[in-house]
Amino acid sequence: MDAVFDHDTDPEDPGRRGLNLVVCIKQVPDSAQIRVHPVTNTIMRQGVPTIINPYDLFALEEAMRLRDQYGGEVTVLSMGPPMAEEALRRALGLGADKAVLITDRRFAGADTLATSYALASALAKLGAERPIDVVFTGKQTIDGDTAQVGPGVARRLGLNQLTYVAAIDLLDRATGEIVVRRRAEGGLQVLSSRLPCLVTVLEGVNEIRRGSIEDMLRAARAEVTVWSAADAGIEDPQQCGLKGSPTLVKRVFAPTPREESAEMVAVDGKRPAQIADAVLDLVFAHAPKLETELGAAPSEKERR
Amino acid sequence: MNTKAPARPGRKEQLPERFQSYRHVWVFVEIEEGRVHPVAFELLGEGRKLADALEVELAGVVLGPAGAATDAAVAAAFHHGADTVYLAEHDALASYRNEPYTRALTELVETYQPEIMLLGATTLGRDLAGAVATTLKTGLTADCTELAIDGERSLAATRPTFGGSLLCTIHTRGVRPQMATVRPRVMAMPEPDPERDGRVVRHALDLPEPDFVTKVLDFIADARTDDVNLAYAEVVVAGGMGLQSAENFELVRELAAALGGDYGCSRPVVQKGWLPADRQIGQTGKTIRPKLYIAAGISGAVQHRVGVEGADLIVAINSDPAAKIFEFAHLGVVADALTVLPALTEAVRRRVGVPAPVAAG
Numbered sequence A: 001m002d003a004v005f006d007h008d009t010d011p012e013d014p015g016r017r018g019l020n021l022v023v024c025i026k027q028v029p030d031s032a033q034i035r036v037h038p039v040t041n042t043i044m045r046q047g048v049p050t051i052i053n054p055y056d057l058f059a060l061e062e063a064m065r066l067r068d069q070y071g072g073e074v075t076v077l078s079m080g081p082p083m084a085e086e087a088l089r090r091a092l093g094l095g096a097d098k099a100v101l102i103t104d105r106r107f108a109g110a111d112t113l114a115t116s117y118a119l120a121s122a123l124a125k126l127g128a129e130r131p132i133d134v135v136f137t138g139k140q141t142i143d144g145d146t147a148q149v150g151p152g153v154a155r156r157l158g159l160n161q162l163t164y165v166a167a168i169d170l171l172d173r174a175t176g177e178i179v180v181r182r183r184a185e186g187g188l189q190v191l192s193s194r195l196p197c198l199v200t201v202l203e204g205v206n207e208i209r210r211g212s213i214e215d216m217l218r219a220a221r222a223e224v225t226v227w228s229a230a231d232a233g234i235e236d237p238q239q240c241g242l243k244g245s246p247t248l249v250k251r252v253f254a255p256t257p258r259e260e261s262a263e264m265v266a267v268d269g270k271r272p273a274q275i276a277d278a279v280l281d282l283v284f285a286h287a288p289k290l291e292t293e294l295g296a297a298p299s300e301k302e303r304r
Numbered sequence B: 001m002n003t004k005a006p007a008r009p010g011r012k013e014q015l016p017e018r019f020q021s022y023r024h025v026w027v028f029v030e031i032e033e034g035r036v037h038p039v040a041f042e043l044l045g046e047g048r049k050l051a052d053a054l055e056v057e058l059a060g061v062v063l064g065p066a067g068a069a070t071d072a073a074v075a076a077a078f079h080h081g082a083d084t085v086y087l088a089e090h091d092a093l094a095s096y097r098n099e100p101y102t103r104a105l106t107e108l109v110e111t112y113q114p115e116i117m118l119l120g121a122t123t124l125g126r127d128l129a130g131a132v133a134t135t136l137k138t139g140l141t142a143d144c145t146e147l148a149i150d151g152e153r154s155l156a157a158t159r160p161t162f163g164g165s166l167l168c169t170i171h172t173r174g175v176r177p178q179m180a181t182v183r184p185r186v187m188a189m190p191e192p193d194p195e196r197d198g199r200v201v202r203h204a205l206d207l208p209e210p211d212f213v214t215k216v217l218d219f220i221a222d223a224r225t226d227d228v229n230l231a232y233a234e235v236v237v238a239g240g241m242g243l244q245s246a247e248n249f250e251l252v253r254e255l256a257a258a259l260g261g262d263y264g265c266s267r268p269v270v271q272k273g274w275l276p277a278d279r280q281i282g283q284t285g286k287t288i289r290p291k292l293y294i295a296a297g298i299s300g301a302v303q304h305r306v307g308v309e310g311a312d313l314i315v316a317i318n319s320d321p322a323a324k325i326f327e328f329a330h331l332g333v334v335a336d337a338l339t340v341l342p343a344l345t346e347a348v349r350r351r352v353g354v355p356a357p358v359a360a361g
């Protein structure tokens, strides 16, 4: 599958048409508006609006910036139910050039391993039409929160994996070099790597543009390519959806409330200083060691 | 990617033959910039319980160039509960890079065949876990908050779902190892035993540098890391939207300083730009486990709650007696945070003195 990303054999682009960038996006329920049924503990999806996974917007913007700087085109790719076409159309309205939806009953119930299989297959197919330079994803999704699909896609396609990217400092199409700053614990790694690669973009590193009027109009009329599993070149449907998912959700439940409720500090008619003393008395009554520790080792900064 | 699909057992869980010999619990001992990330010790503490339940060994996996850092990591892994350490040293593992680390860890798993592998949900751990799980075509459950063994020797990994409003328990069927990541501070730090020792299994790796396209050019340490000690602070004071302005966070900082602790906030405070993102506590921010947590003007949304539940003592100050935070706080104060915070600072200074870094007033 690596060969489809090989630029040396790219007959389509001897004169450099610019970058071929693909951004994987997901349509998610707006979790700020999700409610859980108090009795049945099920998610009440009805009427919950869907949005483009907010983290993916940073990836889309980063891709569009590269396109604006170096030329080329940005394709948005999504796996989801037919209604995910809406999210793709929104991405077109923000300035993406093309959109591809892969949708199939067989994708239902996919975990991250099965999702990365389906996306990787579609990317390979897109790459066969024209070699891809960079595949982008968001850092993670807000509904799954796993951050696993990006690495999964990179692995399956043999792309260089650059996660949590805060900035792309250099992209040299002639040599294929890319230099990024990657968020690590306690600092930023400056990495040099090579195209084709997969970049997951950190949140907050750019600001998504408001699409132009032309983009909006174009998006309304644009054709979203819709592929079934077979259209996407999926060779092994057993690796898709629930069947291809080694993880299985066995139980969904609500967090148990704490047994005792909070002990309330009496405040009526008290001045702030008296309230503060009452609070401290109770704190030290609950945690007697704390008082001595605070006195003894006032600025305790243990290992990081 | 044309390898065979993982074998799928029917309703009755039957592990394919080739995985049945997979044994033992592994913890990836993350070293970043020469130091073991404390999350590895928290995982060893948790891994110990799983290994005991399964009656198998707990092993640490240490990767890095030969030197003081790996030596220290091996010793520390034993102190925190490991029976065995798999040690693979190579210069290609100097700074973290996905390719050589993925290759190294995958090779170790294929050679020694653990049934469970745990990694910290750090930027390194998540980057590595996703790649290794895909290579092994196995299940990976991210950001677990609870790990247990069920009747069939299977790992039951519980994690928040749907933005934290619900929890779900996930199993990996038909394939091994069962992989999971856990965020720093979600599990308790085990008490180290400096007398503990164990067996080191050295594994020689062949990692020719020309195979690796990605190079580390530089590491830019965060200037602020040393001040932001939130995740590991013993005392944390945090403010929410109830503080009403960026300026009022001075009250939070002062109380935190008086208590020798660190300070943080809820998410909307970051969104308002009142405090930087590394101060955010909660599901999409830091998880904390202090001895004392004081929350002022924070309503107690579930996404905030999951980040603070590990605190030994939670004190909530909120003007609304019906605020959700009183459902999980240990001590509640229905009052105006803007007056109670400075009064608390005063009272602390009076009773335990002024800590060293703060000039006496």
Ligand SMILES: Cc1cc2nc3c(=O)[nH]c(=O)nc-3n(C[C@H](O)[C@H](O)[C@H](O)COP(=O)(O)OP(=O)(O)OC[C@H]3O[C@@H](n4cnc5c(N)ncnc54)[C@H](O)[C@@H]3O)c2cc1C
Residues within 6 Å of the ligand: A031, A032, A142, B163, B239, B240, B241, B242, B243, B265, B266, B267, B268, B269, B280, B281, B282, B283, B284, B285, B286, B296, B297, B298, B299, B300, B301, B302, B303, B304, B307, B317, B318, B319, B320, B323, B335, B336, B337, B338
């Ligand atoms: C996917 C997702 C992830 C999220 N992740 C996080 C996260 O990691 N961390 C997080 O914190 N939130 C997170 N949130 C947001 C969370 O749902 C809440 O919106 C947020 O925690 C509320 O912040 P708050 O309590 O500061 O503000 P509010 O909910 O507005 O509460 C303010 C509180 O202050 C009280 N108050 C007002 N004036 C005073 C006063 N003078 N004195 C005392 N009390 C006063 C009010 O009674 C109220 O209870 C997330 C949300 C989503 C959807």
